[in-house]
Amino acid sequence: MRTKQCITVLLLAAGGLTVHRATAQAFLPAAPMDKTVMRYANMPPAARPYASFRKPYQEWYVQPDTLEYSGAARSERDGDVATLKTINIGFLGPLDADNEDSPYGVSMLHGAELAVDEVNASGGYRGKPFALAIHDDQALWGASSMAIVDMRFKDQAWAMLGSVDSASTHIELRATLKLELPIMDTATNDPTVTQTLVPWLLHNFPDDRQQGYALADYIFLQRHLKRIGILQVNNRYGRVGKEIFAQTARRIGHPPIVEVWFATDTTDFSSQLQTIKASGVDGLVIWGNAAEAGLILKQMRALGMQQPVFGSSRICSPEVIKIAGSASEGLTVISAINPTRDDPTWTGFQQRFAKRFGVEPDAYAAYAYDGANMLMGSISQAGLNRGLIMDALRGYEMKHYAGVSGSAFFDYTLNNIAPVTFAQIRDGKFAYWPERRTDWKPNDAANAR
Amino acid sequence: MNPNKTTTVLQRTLLSMALLLVALPCAMTQAPAQNRATQPALYTKWINYTAANGFPEGEVYCVTVDGSRVWAGTSHGLVLLEDGRVKKIFSTDDGLAGRAVMSVAVDQQNGDVWIGTFGGLSLYSGGEFKNYTNLTSGLANDLVYGVALQGQFLWVATAAGVNRLDTNTGTWSIFNETNAPFNEPWAYGISVAQQKVYFAVWGGGVLAYDLAKQTWKPFTDPDGEQELVLYRNQGLIHNIVSSVSYNPDTKTFWASTYFGLSGYDGRNWHNYLTKDSGLASNFINAVQSRGDDVWASTQSGLSQLDTNTNTWTTYSRDPKTGRGEILITHADGSKQRIATETSLAHSYILNTAFQGDDIWVATAQGLSHGIHAQPKE
Numbered sequence: 001m002r003t004k005q006c007i008t009v010l011l012l013a014a015g016g017l018t019v020h021r022a023t024a025q026a027f028l029p030a031a032p033m034d035k036t037v038m039r040y041a042n043m044p045p046a047a048r049p050y051a052s053f054r055k056p057y058q059e060w061y062v063q064p065d066t067l068e069y070s071g072a073a074r075s076e077r078d079g080d081v082a083t084l085k086t087i088n089i090g091f092l093g094p095l096d097a098d099n100e101d102s103p104y105g106v107s108m109l110h111g112a113e114l115a116v117d118e119v120n121a122s123g124g125y126r127g128k129p130f131a132l133a134i135h136d137d138q139a140l141w142g143a144s145s146m147a148i149v150d151m152r153f154k155d156q157a158w159a160m161l162g163s164v165d166s167a168s169t170h171i172e173l174r175a176t177l178k179l180e181l182p183i184m185d186t187a188t189n190d191p192t193v194t195q196t197l198v199p200w201l202l203h204n205f206p207d208d209r210q211q212g213y214a215l216a217d218y219i220f221l222q223r224h225l226k227r228i229g230i231l232q233v234n235n236r237y238g239r240v241g242k243e244i245f246a247q248t249a250r251r252i253g254h255p256p257i258v259e260v261w262f263a264t265d266t267t268d269f270s271s272q273l274q275t276i277k278a279s280g281v282d283g284l285v286i287w288g289n290a291a292e293a294g295l296i297l298k299q300m301r302a303l304g305m306q307q308p309v310f311g312s313s314r315i316c317s318p319e320v321i322k323i324a325g326s327a328s329e330g331l332t333v334i335s336a337i338n339p340t341r342d343d344p345t346w347t348g349f350q351q352r353f354a355k356r357f358g359v360e361p362d363a364y365a366a367y368a369y370d371g372a373n374m375l376m377g378s379i380s381q382a383g384l385n386r387g388l389i390m391d392a393l394r395g396y397e398m399k400h401y402a403g404v405s406g407s408a409f410f411d412y413t414l415n416n417i418a419p420v421t422f423a424q425i426r427d428g429k430f431a432y433w434p435e436r437r438t439d440w441k442p443n444d445a446a447n448a449r
Numbered sequence: 450m451n452p453n454k455t456t457t458v459l460q461r462t463l464l465s466m467a468l469l470l471v472a473l474p475c476a477m478t479q480a481p482a483q484n485r486a487t488q489p490a491l492y493t494k495w496i497n498y499t500a501a502n503g504f505p506e507g508e509v510y511c512v513t514v515d516g517s518r519v520w521a522g523t524s525h526g527l528v529l530l531e532d533g534r535v536k537k538i539f540s541t542d543d544g545l546a547g548r549a550v551m552s553v554a555v556d557q558q559n560g561d562v563w564i565g566t567f568g569g570l571s572l573y574s575g576g577e578f579k580n581y582t583n584l585t586s587g588l589a590n591d592l593v594y595g596v597a598l599q600g601q602f603l604w605v606a607t608a609a610g611v612n613r614l615d616t617n618t619g620t621w622s623i624f625n626e627t628n629a630p631f632n633e634p635w636a637y638g639i640s641v642a643q644q645k646v647y648f649a650v651w652g653g654g655v656l657a658y659d660l661a662k663q664t665w666k667p668f669t670d671p672d673g674e675q676e677l678v679l680y681r682n683q684g685l686i687h688n689i690v691s692s693v694s695y696n697p698d699t700k701t702f703w704a705s706t707y708f709g710l711s712g713y714d715g716r717n718w719h720n721y722l723t724k725d726s727g728l729a730s731n732f733i734n735a736v737q738s739r740g741d742d743v744w745a746s747t748q749s750g751l752s753q754l755d756t757n758t759n760t761w762t763t764y765s766r767d768p769k770t771g772r773g774e775i776l777i778t779h780a781d782g783s784k785q786r787i788a789t790e791t792s793l794a795h796s797y798i799l800n801t802a803f804q805g806d807d808i809w810v811a812t813a814q815g816l817s818h819g820i821h822a823q824p825k826e
Contacts, residue, residue: 040676049674056677058722060708068732070748071797072813076507142583142590142609149567149592153548171608174635174651175567175592178510178549179524192652195675196689197707197732 073387090151092162111368166190294323370403522550544578565593587621727761727778
């Protein structure tokens with residue numbers, strides 16, 4: 001009897017011990033995480049940081065209240081449409097021909113211009129036309145930082161589009177936290193722009209995180225390659241993208257064998273390729289631009305390297321085929337869009353764009369067209385109040401948007417996490433197919449907005 | 450040996466241990482209740498400066514106290530208050546480098562006022578403005594977030610690195626990713642200590658510059674992941690740091706982030722989130738610390754931590770009634786609410802400054818002056 005009482009008291013005591021254990025909990029490994037919990041950015045379960053180690057003390061970006069805003073922007077006086085000639089939207093993109101990113105910026109501008117023209121043809125905003133206040137995102141680091149200030153105070157813009165360069169986009173993002181100008185970002189690949197908890201930015205271009213996960217899944221789980229090398233351009237685009245892919249590769253048990261970089265204006269890749277060749281990789285991932293990738297393919301085949309090559313979305317351009325010729329055969333890259341889609345939304349846009357600008361639209365044009373439409377739709381819905389325009393953009397949270405670029409889905413950070421598209425060069429042309437990642441869970445169609 | 454006796458001794462020992470184990474947690478949870486007896490000193494009277502009484506509309510980004518004068522940086526220029534009245538509103542027409550004023554530092558030696566704007570750096574001296582921009586000086590970038598004086602040196606936090614201007618010689622130095630361990634060069638805030646200068650860097654954590662050794666020490670998020678905090682007091686809670694404040698009284702620097710509050714006393718980290726403290730919001734625009742207190746300017750109110758008692762006091766405004774609410778969260782988790790007739794101008798807080806025992810608060814919709822009340826037993 002007494003022994004039973006002792007055991008009972010001990011059990012009670014053990015209950016009381018939880019207070020102490022809570023303190024010590026931080027030093028104990030936690031149980032494996034529930035696979036059914038929401039994963040940030042549709043992260044493959046195996047790629048979750050510390051997944052096999054412990055449950056984190058705090059996880060961000062997966063709660064419905066991830067983005068809070070309790071500032072005063074909504075209570076600012078609305079703009080008086082009667083006094084305005086145009087409803088201005090700022091545009092920041094690389095446009096100067098000397099800027100290596102200008103092809104993306106020009107496409108982006110054309111996409112936005114087409115969208116603005118079409119909305120204006122339908123009446124604009126309460127009879128007033130939308131107008132783009134265009135600013136060139138200069139290649140010199142930080143030189144464009146004043147663009148958002150000018151948009152807010154000189155252009156009297158209600159929102160802005162931009163940019164391609166992730167550093168410029170980050171600068172705009174930081175400034176808009178003070179200036180409170182909604183940003184529709186349609187072109188940067190940098191996943192960190194939506195990781196800041198700043199609620200003023202909506203991002204629709206497939207980011208490096210989505211691209212990295214898709215490539216890792218395809219290379220390691222579908223192609224069953226094991227020894228991968230990485231060759232990246234040494235700028236922010238290359239560094240961020242490479243790191244996400246490398247991190248994912250490490251977590252799923254295939255750490256990169258070799259990681260090599262090159263400067264942005266490199267044309268001779270022989271030293272990098274010799275290093276990669278000596279490491280005995282069975283595949284190579286390039287994170288860079290199409291022109292560089294074309295030269296790399298040509299030079300690596302000339303060195304007798306026949307390994308399959310994979311790449312990021314900026315490589316998905318006819319330029320790579322033009323430069324590398326037959327050496328590009330078999331190249332597999334991420335594509336931000338599938339231009340061979342035959343649905344009328346895409347084909348209609350394709351025709352209108354080609355008629356207006358004399359060229360086929362690319363991904364940067366398509367996402368800018370969609371982004372400009374989302375922005376103008378949000379302005380029309382909210383009125384001329386920047387806080388309410390931000391709210392309208394935030395209305396896309398956990399919702400689909402069906403546009404010319406495809407179906408986007410925005411998570412709690414307002415980032416598009418829809419599956420990406422693959423493209424492979426076969427017989428001198430890109431062949432496209434949708435990402436088929438096994439862990440991808442389609443989002444509820446009932447959420448469509 | 451009598452087996453029955455052995456059992457009895459064992460039972461007694463186990464019972465004693467069990468009772469001790471039961472008692473300990475009870476003692477732990479009861480002890481902080483003593484704190485409830487002492488109510489922290491509160492700010493129960495607020496005087497607000499808004500568009501209604503001649504202050505510019507919109508956000509107040511910063512506030513700096515200079516004796517009986519108060520400088521406020523707003524989205525419509527720089528405001529000077531003297532003896533509680535708006536004396537002058539300086540705009541770009543007056544020569545200010547930019548309309549949006551992010552930071553102000555006053556040189557106590559000569560009265561010069563240094564102003565960080567979204568448009569460059571301004572010096573207000575002898576009734577005139579002199580401006581420094583990226584094109585006309587060594588300023589790293591025209592988006593200036595922070596300014597701080599340290600003797601003859603002016604430190605400037607910009608969107609493209611940190612500057613140090615020798616105000617005696619006019620010599621500019623620049624620190625960025627090329628010559629210092631900036632993971633990102635996007636500097637936000639500066640706090641000057643006796644031997645060190647601390648920098649808040651967006652995406653780069655906190656950087657400490659040792660003045661004597663001329664060396665840099667980075668403090669970054671040790672889990673290396675944006676999307677999580679691995680352990681509560683793991684180190685800096687997140688790399689996106691919005692401001693930093695060194696407290697010489699406790700020899701601790703505090704860093705505000707959009708992901709909670711971090712403090713480092715040279716030995717241990719002290720991290721706080723809304724889920725484990727009385728912090729009003731994890732999204733913190735700025736932090737100030739003096740004495741035992743830490744003031745977090747959050748987007749949902751002004752939170753004060755008394756590190757001595759682990760008591761949190763949060764000030765906010767009821768947007769419907771305009772009345773104030775003080776929420777006290779004691780160390781044991783118990784809460785106490787106090788209503789006040791007057792309140793902050795807005796609950797979205799951007800910065801604070803002290804004037805003796807009084808506090809000045811920059812909010813999204815005006816500047817607030819909090820009058821200090823004596824503690825009650």
